[in-house]
Amino acid sequence: MRGRVRVPGDKSISHRAVMLGALAVGETRVTGLLEGEDVMATAAAMQAMGASIDKVGEEWRIQGVGVGGLLQPAAALEMGNSGTSTRLLMGLVASHAITAAFTGDASLSRRPMGRVIEPLSRIGASFTPSPGGRLPLMMTGASVPVPIEYRLPVASAQVKSAVLLAGLNTAGITTVIEPVATRDHSERMLRGFGADLEVEEADDERVIRVRGEADLRPQAIEVPGDPSSAAFFIVAATLVEGSDLTIENVGLNPTRAGIVSVLREMGADIEELALRGVGGEPVADLRVRHSPLKGIEVDPAVAPSMIDEFPILFVAAALANGRTVTRGLDELRVKESDRLSVMAEALVAAGARVEETADGLIIDGTAGEPLSGTADNPIRTHLDHRIAMSMAIAGLVSRAGVEIDDTRPIATSFPAFTTLLEQATR
Numbered sequence: 102m103r104g105r106v107r108v109p110g111d112k113s114i115s116h117r118a119v120m121l122g123a124l125a126v127g128e129t130r131v132t133g134l135l136e137g138e139d140v141m142a143t144a145a146a147m148q149a150m151g152a153s154i155d156k157v158g159e160e161w162r163i164q165g166v167g168v169g170g171l172l173q174p175a176a177a178l179e180m181g182n183s184g185t186s187t188r189l190l191m192g193l194v195a196s197h198a199i200t201a202a203f204t205g206d207a208s209l210s211r212r213p214m215g216r217v218i219e220p221l222s223r224i225g226a227s228f229t230p231s232p233g234g235r236l237p238l239m240m241t242g243a244s245v246p247v248p249i250e251y252r253l254p255v256a257s258a259q260v261k262s263a264v265l266l267a268g269l270n271t272a273g274i275t276t277v278i279e280p281v282a283t284r285d286h287s288e289r290m291l292r293g294f295g296a297d298l299e300v301e302e303a304d305d306e307r308v309i310r311v312r313g314e315a316d317l318r319p320q321a322i323e324v325p326g327d328p329s330s331a332a333f334f335i336v337a338a339t340l341v342e343g344s345d346l347t348i349e350n351v352g353l354n355p356t357r358a359g360i361v362s363v364l365r366e367m368g369a370d371i372e373e374l375a376l377r378g379v380g381g382e383p384v385a386d387l388r389v390r391h392s393p394l395k396g397i398e399v400d401p402a403v404a405p406s407m408i409d410e411f412p413i414l415f416v417a418a419a420l421a422n423g424r425t426v427t428r429g430l431d432e433l434r435v436k437e438s439d440r441l442s443v444m445a446e447a448l449v450a451a452g453a454r455v456e457e458t459a460d461g462l463i464i465d466g467t468a469g470e471p472l473s474g475t476a477d478n479p480i481r482t483h484l485d486h487r488i489a490m491s492m493a494i495a496g497l498v499s500r501a502g503v504e505i506d507d508t509r510p511i512a513t514s515f516p517a518f519t520t521l522l523e524q525a526t527r
């Protein structure tokens with residue numbers, strides 16, 4: 102792994118840029134937007150509810166409808182594989198007097214939506230979900246939404262953001278209390294668009310208040326590179342002997358950068374170059390050189406700041422010297438797939454030593470010895486982009502290579518993944 106690669110725009114920030122741009126009055130311009138399927142699902146939904154969204158050269162231009170101005174969509178909102186689109190858009194619809202149907206693929210249709218249905222019902226929205234609180238579902242937003250105070254029962258930036266977005270068109274102050282900090286892109290960007298939003302840190306809790314009936318002012322936004330996409334290249338360069346790879350423009354918001362500190366604790370050599378601010382977020386280029394890793398106990402408290410990086414961390418642990426223990430990861434079971442059991446099965450199939458527990462994995466690493474790889478038994482990726490990419494990286498450090506059953510889900514978050522991987526391994 103040598104040279105330089107530039108990872109695409111941050112998925113979380115891209116979704117929010119499209120949504121808030123579509124709610125501002127006037128034209129928002131976005132560069133570096135992630136053009137993955139998930140973000141395009143958000144853009145199509147915002148267009149279906151009245152915004153106009155076009156790409157001119159390298160720039161996305163969004164004409165918003167104004168808070169309160171969303172129109173009733175003429176057809177079901179197709180969410181594809183995207184939990185973020187679904188939950189955040191449900192928040193927006195909840196405080197507009199419109200009816201919308203949400204549909205998704207087989208993976209998304211298995212994921213729990215009760216976590217947003219519950220607070221959004223208190224605001225006054227009504228729902229007809231499929232059994233188990235799942236998609237496909239139909240919802241009608243409140244005509245007179247009620248401001249709520251909501252304590253998050255799960256550490257989830259999606260649930261937090263759904264409530265805050267609903268609060269934008271709700272008279273009064275909507276409050277979310279986070280017992281554990283999760284990614285704060287919604288808060289940063291809402292402020293950037295001029296919303297009246299306050300964050301109070303008290304006794305290990307974050308209390309976030311947003312004043313409703315907001316007027317959002319259009320912005321020029323530059324989306325930083327996605328640390329969750331960079332993570333595949335950080336781990337690859339760490340594991341592959343002889344590597345010296347620079348990954349450009351990586352967002353290092355502290356609520357996202359847990360993977361960097363955990364890999365460093367395991368012995369990774371990650372240097373931050375040209376630290377700067379992009380779009381209200383800290384960003385650096387990361388120079389990563391090969392380094393042997395040692396197994397560690399991963400502190401469950403870092404989980405929210407690297408919740409999407411566990412599949413690739415498990416690959417790193419499979420090659421480390423000694424045992425890596427992870428726990429407190431129940432949330433991984435309700436991602437695009439059950440990432441604990443799917444990664445345990447995939448890594449074992451590729452020759453790693455892995456034990457699955459109720460809320461984590463215990464991995465005994467090979468101390469740098471390559472994995473055997475898969476022969477003619479492709480890894481089942483279960484419509485989960487991060488399983489596909491993680492196991493592709495595992496293939497780089499295996500004797501026989503790793504075959505996966507389906508690369509298509511990679512396009513949901515990182516369409517250029519294979520091209521960049523070929524570029525860096527040439």
Ligand code: S3P
Nearest residue numbers: 113185256257258259260408409
């Ligand atoms: C996201 C929040 C996380 C993360 C997802 C993106 C977001 O989900 O896994 O990929 O953009 O808010 P949860 O809120 O379910 O933890």
